[in-house]
Amino acid sequence: VVQHWGRSEMTKQWTIDLLVADLIARIEKKDLADRNGKLPSEKELMEHYQVSRYSLRQALSRLSKRGYIYQIQGRGSYVHDQLTQEQKAVQSDLGFTEDLAREGKLIQTVQATQRLVSYAEIDFSPSHQRFSDNQLFIEVERFRTLDDQPYLIEKSYYLADIVGQIPESAMYGSMFEYFAQEKGVTVSFIDKFIRCELLTAKQAAFFGMNAGSPSLVVRDDSYLREGDLMAFSKIFYDYRETTLFMHKKLQD
Numbered sequence: 001v002v003q004h005w006g007r008s009e010m011t012k013q014w015t016i017d018l019l020v021a022d023l024i025a026r027i028e029k030k031d032l033a034d035r036n037g038k039l040p041s042e043k044e045l046m047e048h049y050q051v052s053r054y055s056l057r058q059a060l061s062r063l064s065k066r067g068y069i070y071q072i073q074g075r076g077s078y079v080h081d082q083l084t085q086e087q088k089a090v091q092s093d094l095g096f097t098e099d100l101a102r103e104g105k106l107i108q109t110v111q112a113t114q115r116l117v118s119y120a121e122i123d124f125s126p127s128h129q130r131f132s133d134n135q136l137f138i139e140v141e142r143f144r145t146l147d148d149q150p151y152l153i154e155k156s157y158y159l160a161d162i163v164g165q166i167p168e169s170a171m172y173g174s175m176f177e178y179f180a181q182e183k184g185v186t187v188s189f190i191d192k193f194i195r196c197e198l199l200t201a202k203q204a205a206f207f208g209m210n211a212g213s214p215s216l217v218v219r220d221d222s223y224l225r226e227g228d229l230m231a232f233s234k235i236f237y238d239y240r241e242t243t244l245f246m247h248k249k250l251q252d
Helices: 007-011 014-026 041-048 053-065 168-171 175-183 200-206
Strands: 069-070 076-079 107-118 134-146 149-159 187-198 213-224 231-238
Touching: 014 053, 041 053, 053 069, 053 076, 107 168, 149 200, 168 175, 175 187, 187 231
Parallel strands: none
Antiparallel strands: 069 076, 107 134, 134 149, 149 231, 187 213, 213 231
16 A cells, blocks of 8 residues: 555654644545555554654554554554544543443343344344344343433344353343453454434333433444454433533643
């Protein structure tokens, strides 16, 4: 890829800010990564821009935090191909989770079901990956309360050939903790998308609302360290009771 770039970059004095801006521009024009979404190696980028390893890694770290790329240890950096000008990533150095830490608050799963389904039977798909119609998933639906009040409804699809069987007890605790401790399968990063959707009659009944009422929905795509998709989910919240808190740490 780098062989096609102009030679003017080689004589330019690149600050980290300028380097970040140029890399973003090339990502958006789709002339930086190869057809698999992989960026040139650090060595190639350092030689092309004539910058130090420190400056390049600082720039790549900023791109990762802003959602333009993700990095896989031992394999390099890859472009998030679902990121478009209509989708802007919300980044936080602290991260955020649906089960926000609330001292003294109790989050419980009060109802959980699972079934084995094919890709042709699922209700929604991951953001930028497709499977054959006969690919098998474990569909898990959980209804959860916060201090005995309706809190969220979570519907997830786990790749059956990655997670295997899921015991009923695991559905009433932390699913990711179970996979890490019992299966040795650890999620490395999660893409999140926030939108509004309308509740079905069953979902609305749990929240004490009317069918067709709006719900704040968080879409999750969960990936392993190697960059393989493990699961994708929709988490429905009662918009009347939901506050999302995000903290962004700026550069000193």
